[in-house]
Amino acid sequence: MDRNGLSYLDGLWQDGDMERLKREFRSIAMLDKRRAARLINDQNLQFPTLFVLIPEIRSAGITELSPRNYEAIRICALKMGSPDQNYRKKSLYEFEALKWMFETGHGWDGPYGHYDAYDAVIDACAAMLIKKYKYTSILPQVCELIFRRNRKGLYIHDLVWSFFEAYRPDSLKLIAGYILSDDSRDVELACKLLHLPACEDSDYSARQAMYDNFISWLEENSPYLLFTGQHFQQTSEPEPLVVDEEALYLGKSISPKNGEPLEPLTQEEKQRLLDYRRAQDTERRLLAEFSAKMRNRDRQLWQEWLSKDLAQQVSIAMSERGEFA
Amino acid sequence: MILINNEPADTAVLMRLYPENTTESKILRILLSDEGRHNFSSEERLDFELKLRSEIVRAAEALNRSRLAFKVFRESFCNKDYWDRMPDGGFALKASVRPSEAIRDIYKNSHKYGTECATAMLIVYYKALLEVFGDEAFDDTFTGIYLMNWHRIEPLLREVGFMSKAKIFLPGDRRYFKNPDVDPATPELQGENVIDLGGGYYYGHGFGRHRAETFIRLLNQNRTEDADEEAYLMDTVGNPNYDKLYNVYRRTRAALEMTA
Numbered sequence: 336m337d338r339n340g341l342s343y344l345d346g347l348w349q350d351g352d353m354e355r356l357k358r359e360f361r362s363i364a365m366l367d368k369r370r371a372a373r374l375i376n377d378q379n380l381q382f383p384t385l386f387v388l389i390p391e392i393r394s395a396g397i398t399e400l401s402p403r404n405y406e407a408i409r410i411c412a413l414k415m416g417s418p419d420q421n422y423r424k425k426s427l428y429e430f431e432a433l434k435w436m437f438e439t440g441h442g443w444d445g446p447y448g449h450y451d452a453y454d455a456v457i458d459a460c461a462a463m464l465i466k467k468y469k470y471t472s473i474l475p476q477v478c479e480l481i482f483r484r485n486r487k488g489l490y491i492h493d494l495v496w497s498f499f500e501a502y503r504p505d506s507l508k509l510i511a512g513y514i515l516s517d518d519s520r521d522v523e524l525a526c527k528l529l530h531l532p533a534c535e536d537s538d539y540s541a542r543q544a545m546y547d548n549f550i551s552w553l554e555e556n557s558p559y560l561l562f563t564g565q566h567f568q569q570t571s572e573p574e575p576l577v578v579d580e581e582a583l584y585l586g587k588s589i590s591p592k593n594g595e596p597l598e599p600l601t602q603e604e605k606q607r608l609l610d611y612r613r614a615q616d617t618e619r620r621l622l623a624e625f626s627a628k629m630r631n632r633d634r635q636l637w638q639e640w641l642s643k644d645l646a647q648q649v650s651i652a653m654s655e656r657g658e659f660a
Numbered sequence: 661m662i663l664i665n666n667e668p669a670d671t672a673v674l675m676r677l678y679p680e681n682t683t684e685s686k687i688l689r690i691l692l693s694d695e696g697r698h699n700f701s702s703e704e705r706l707d708f709e710l711k712l713r714s715e716i717v718r719a720a721e722a723l724n725r726s727r728l729a730f731k732v733f734r735e736s737f738c739n740k741d742y743w744d745r746m747p748d749g750g751f752a753l754k755a756s757v758r759p760s761e762a763i764r765d766i767y768k769n770s771h772k773y774g775t776e777c778a779t780a781m782l783i784v785y786y787k788a789l790l791e792v793f794g795d796e797a798f799d800d801t802f803t804g805i806y807l808m809n810w811h812r813i814e815p816l817l818r819e820v821g822f823m824s825k826a827k828i829f830l831p832g833d834r835r836y837f838k839n840p841d842v843d844p845a846t847p848e849l850q851g852e853n854v855i856d857l858g859g860g861y862y863y864g865h866g867f868g869r870h871r872a873e874t875f876i877r878l879l880n881q882n883r884t885e886d887a888d889e890e891a892y893l894m895d896t897v898g899n900p901n902y903d904k905l906y907n908v909y910r911r912t913r914a915a916l917e918m919t920a
Contacts, residue, residue: 413845414845451734451735452734454734455732455734458847459844459845462844462845462847463844463845465844466844466884467844467884487747488746488747488748489747489748490733490734490747490748490749491748492733492809492811493847493848496847496850497844497847500844564838564840565823566850567809567810567811568776568777568778568809568810568850568851568853569810569823569836569838569851569853570810570821570822570823570898571810571811571813571818571821571822572821572822
């Protein structure tokens, strides 16, 4: 490790000279294969260096790889079209390897012409960490990567899909932050991902208002939000997150993944829900919105209103909705 | 039931217009037997939709027989004589070529192309429109084709990107098989865009022409180890805006006839 905290091999191409790295590594491996293995197995090594050296590691016949590196190479092989036979076998090191690959690798954009393979590997790491290991600490980095790639016109849909597969409503604040970006491409994408009207041409104050409204909506409705699973492979205008009107009406928190109540419904709530489902579409919307507003204003009044029959609820909601607006 | 300009259509006359067992007649039967009201501004408008849906089915069947490869966007490839491969994996029409020739080339030299299922759907739509519009009108209308998925789509075809719940399903509809518990290592199998071919068959690029059960079985094979949800066919459809396309078609054809 050098004084900047970089491993020896990382330090060799700090200036981006990938060919130098490969050349030096080949020389080391030719003279002393064990030293080459030691250098590649350095705990401080960053994933881009390993990725660049995979052909050299293979051609030098270096097999004494740390479990982390072995896993990383196996995952790369899988995404680059030469999957390891043992891929489906559970590995104790897979999570550690994925975490290391993404965390030390997401900031590198790869050499021109190698973008696709490298990006595919990073996307796979993000998808497996989020979906398989429920490791959502990487969401800020995933979000940053989505917008960075989008500015270059690169493929983003798998990363976007992984991001929403975390089922974390609060993570949408990360995307919303880009509504305030100086770059119109960021603003356009943020609006598209959040299913908001296009606003890339609006001035800053209009975008600030849109951002504030979105954050308020997110916070107010947080317990009742449901991910729809819509994405760009399926539709032009995915609406990733909606308010579950039944949950809003009953005031019951739900799982954002499947809409199931976090606590079981009481018999009374079950009956209310059955009555609610029989109402017309417009009435259901009115009742849900009115219920939420009344609940926020006066919980006791709200409980009294909710205990009335549905026709009375509708009648009160219609006559008093102005007051609760 | 079918209404023409808000009046009930003459069922017998309509059925005589389209030979039995054609896609058009199958669609007519579904619409006629449905209790919902299906209103068309004119018989010509109805005929346009029937023809376009029929060509969508034909274009999908032809693509199924072609050698178009399944490739994820990062590995997509195309015939560079007609298309530029873009950094996001989509294909942009070259400015110097005729749109009609570029679309036909995908079918003629299909081995020179590889892409994902959503792009294949767009290819199907453009091929169907080409057959209905004819080369000249097609070239005048669809000048800036970009083949990728629903994220980047030209205004005239914008609506095919939207999915909405449907009570009846017709040949030519775009449908979607969803695979909620897909293995994250293969996100391209998170679902499959398909064209309803009629008779219970669907075409999805990469999988081919099958019944729904087969698509579900194939998608189920690519789920996480702890999957608890099966793949399923969504009850939504995507369609082009037939009214908008019909109006463009009429105007373009009329303009061409004036200059002929």
